[in-house]
Amino acid sequence: MSRIGKRPVAIPSGVTANIEGDTLSVKGPKGTLTMGLSDLIDYKIEGDEIRVNPANDTKAAQSFWGMQRTLVSNLVDGVTEGFTKVLEISGVGYRAQAQGKKLKLQLGYSHDVDLDVPEGLEVKTPDQTTIEISGSDKQAVGQFAAEIRRWRKPEPYKGKGIKYRGEYIFRKEGKKK
Template identity: 45%
Template sequence: MSRIGKLPIKIPTNVDVTNGNSIVEVKGKFGTLERTIPEIIEVEQTDGTLIVSVKKDTRTNKGLHGLYRTLINNMIIGVSEQFLITLMLQGVGYRANVQGNTLVLNLGFSHPVNIDIPNGITVEVIQNTTINIKACDKEQLGLFAAKVRSWRPPEPYKGKGILYKGEQILRKAGKSGKK
């Protein structure tokens, strides 16, 4: 058995989990998520907890066991609390704002960068340089944050770019000049 996979998942009171034909659906305060699981994975629901198990213990099945237990746990956390990623803009003139369903970034290019915000993701800009991105689907949230960050990844010489909150940039020395 997988060490992660055998841990039980506690279901909060405001979350409803339905386990159908190889589909797990989770409903909560912030939305509904569903995921198709392989036939080798079994999900049992007993009074407030979920237990994920595997039909046959092979090497690949152990990996899938832990993976799907974590995916189901992330679904439950997402619909009950939501996930948050904070991006920081560092650079002179770097700004962000939200216009309707579009995130507009000024990143030193000759034009503003417009990024469409997908359904299920909320974006909030604080003081023009801090972007809070919230979603109940952790996978979609990380993908959108990486898409925003890909426009100006942090560079090692001046530390400018779009950084995750708390990220440390390993700085390099610049040119040493003439001797």
């Protein structure tokens, strides 16, 4: 039994949810998000909440239950509040600059790294060492943050690189004489 799957997803005021065929669409102040529905799970909209239950008693349906409820919850959270990831850059000469729909990174390579910001996401650089990625789709925000981090992962000796805010980097002592 899934403890997460048992809890219904509350639909706040100003948000509408609709099931058409095999898609669930949620519309709110920050836009519209859709999700494909699994055949192993029953989705029901009852008043101001969405209930997610397994369609049958198979192991696969039980396994999907909690994850599908979380995905539905992420849709509702995305259209109401949105999601944000903050990246911090540390290292001499490492900096970032948002230019419209492009993000320019200087990460110690012989060239600048220019990244196109995906549709539906907003990137801000409050200062040269901080990148804020926000949007309504949690998966898209996390994916773009991971693509940025991939260019220069934090290294364990000096801690230089791009890391998530609040991420702990295990530090090593280094070579001794």
